[in-house]
Amino acid sequence: MKKVSLTRYLVEEQREHNTIPAELRLLIEVVARACKAISNNVNKGALAGILGSAGTGNVQGEMQQKLDVIANEVLLEANEWGGHLAAMASEEMDSFYETPNRYPKGEYLLMFDPLDGSSNIDVNVSIGTIFSVLHMPQPGQTVTEKDFLQPGTKQVAAGYAVYGPQTTLVLTVGNGVQVFTLDREAGSFVQTASNIRIPEDTKEFAINMSNMRHWAPPVKRYIDECLAGSEGPRGKDFNMRWIASMVADVHRILTRGGIFMYPWDKREPGKAGKLRLMYEANPMSFLVEQAGGASTNGLQRIMEIQPDALHQRVAVIMGSKNEVERVTRYHHEAGQS
Numbered sequence: 001m002k003k004v005s006l007t008r009y010l011v012e013e014q015r016e017h018n019t020i021p022a023e024l025r026l027l028i029e030v031v032a033r034a035c036k037a038i039s040n041n042v043n044k045g046a047l048a049g050i051l052g053s054a055g056t057g058n059v060q061g062e063m064q065q066k067l068d069v070i071a072n073e074v075l076l077e078a079n080e081w082g083g084h085l086a087a088m089a090s091e092e093m094d095s096f097y098e099t100p101n102r103y104p105k106g107e108y109l110l111m112f113d114p115l116d117g118s119s120n121i122d123v124n125v126s127i128g129t130i131f132s133v134l135h136m137p138q139p140g141q142t143v144t145e146k147d148f149l150q151p152g153t154k155q156v157a158a159g160y161a162v163y164g165p166q167t168t169l170v171l172t173v174g175n176g177v178q179v180f181t182l183d184r185e186a187g188s189f190v191q192t193a194s195n196i197r198i199p200e201d202t203k204e205f206a207i208n209m210s211n212m213r214h215w216a217p218p219v220k221r222y223i224d225e226c227l228a229g230s231e232g233p234r235g236k237d238f239n240m241r242w243i244a245s246m247v248a249d250v251h252r253i254l255t256r257g258g259i260f261m262y263p264w265d266k267r268e269p270g271k272a273g274k275l276r277l278m279y280e281a282n283p284m285s286f287l288v289e290q291a292g293g294a295s296t297n298g299l300q301r302i303m304e305i306q307p308d309a310l311h312q313r314v315a316v317i318m319g320s321k322n323e324v325e326r327v328t329r330y331h332h333e334a335g336q337s
């Protein structure tokens with residue numbers, strides 16, 4: 001394939017295919033620049049004193065790592081003055097952040113998980129940033145939380161950066177899924193794969209097996225059948241992977257197929273799941289569906305869920321289409337989520 005920069009890809013989407021407006025193109029470029037800055041911090045690690053706990057907690061009751069806080073600030077600072085955004089919301093902020101009056105306001109809303117896979121920061125394992133872009137329903141009006149509460153089907157762009165052996169940016173603007181790799185010498189993201197597709201079948205699953213005793217019966221049934229391998233009803237052996245960074249696990253699935261699950265479990269039965277709908281599950285679902293995969297909460301397509309809170313949680317089952325459909329069928333058969 002011809003190697004083009006992220007900038008060139010976006011310009012072509014705007015000019016030749018007319019799939020995105022100029023404002024959205026510029027917004028994505030700013031997000032990509034912020035990811036580059038976060039990647040540089042991640043790369044320096046202990047040399048820059050950015051490892052370890054920040055000593056604070058976020059609205060979800062989770063301890064914040066220094067890098068959670070740094071990544072959040074990098075994204076806020078990069079995006080607040082560009083004129084493309086009405087407001088931003090993040091895993092690390094209780095409420096949304098409206099573009100200050102001293103800057104021009106734009107017509108988009110940006111949501112992000114600034115640093116995904118926080119438990120892997122200090123151990124030098126892949127982590128990432130996940131983002132989702134929506135239209136501001138009434139540009140020019142004061143932003144309210146309700147403006148963000150749009151189902152995932154309304155996303156106009158979504159993506160993530162993985163900070164691993166390479167820094168990779170994976171993006172959709174609703175026209176397939178494109179992969180860009182950061183060329184550190186050139187300082188730019190270069191397209192390294194286009195219109196990637198997730199195989200419909202797989203022999204690889206990703207789930208935190210230590211929660212097995214807490215799972216609902218349909219999840220237990222599916223995993224038991226995988227574990228039974230070639231002697232069981234599936235008639236084939238399965239492999240398991242769990243990186244504990246959603247970005248890295250989903251990136252593997254976008255690359256070679258598989259199923260990723262963070263289901264509801266009875267440790268905290270009042271919570272729908274661990275992962276957050278607006279800035280984890282929805283953007284990843286958009287990417288997975290654009291690559292030919294599927295994504296449900298066990299009963300329903302994730303992108304069709306009507307959100308009722310910014311930090312809402314959701315059960316997640318995504319990846320290779322036939323496997324996701326199977327797990328979803330097991331939920332319907334059992335009459336539970």
Ligand SMILES: O=P(O)(O)OC[C@H]1O[C@](O)(COP(=O)(O)O)[C@@H](O)[C@@H]1O
Pocket residue numbers: 062091113115116117118119208244245246247262274
């Ligand atoms: O430690 P567990 O329970 O396996 O959870 C791992 C999951 O939690 C997450 O780390 C949650 O995201 P944050 O790190 O952004 O809070 C996912 O990336 C990952 O899939």
Ligand SMILES: [Mg+2]
Pocket residue numbers: 113115116117246280
């Ligand atoms: Mg996360």
Ligand SMILES: [Mg+2]
Pocket residue numbers: 068091113114115116117118
């Ligand atoms: Mg996070």
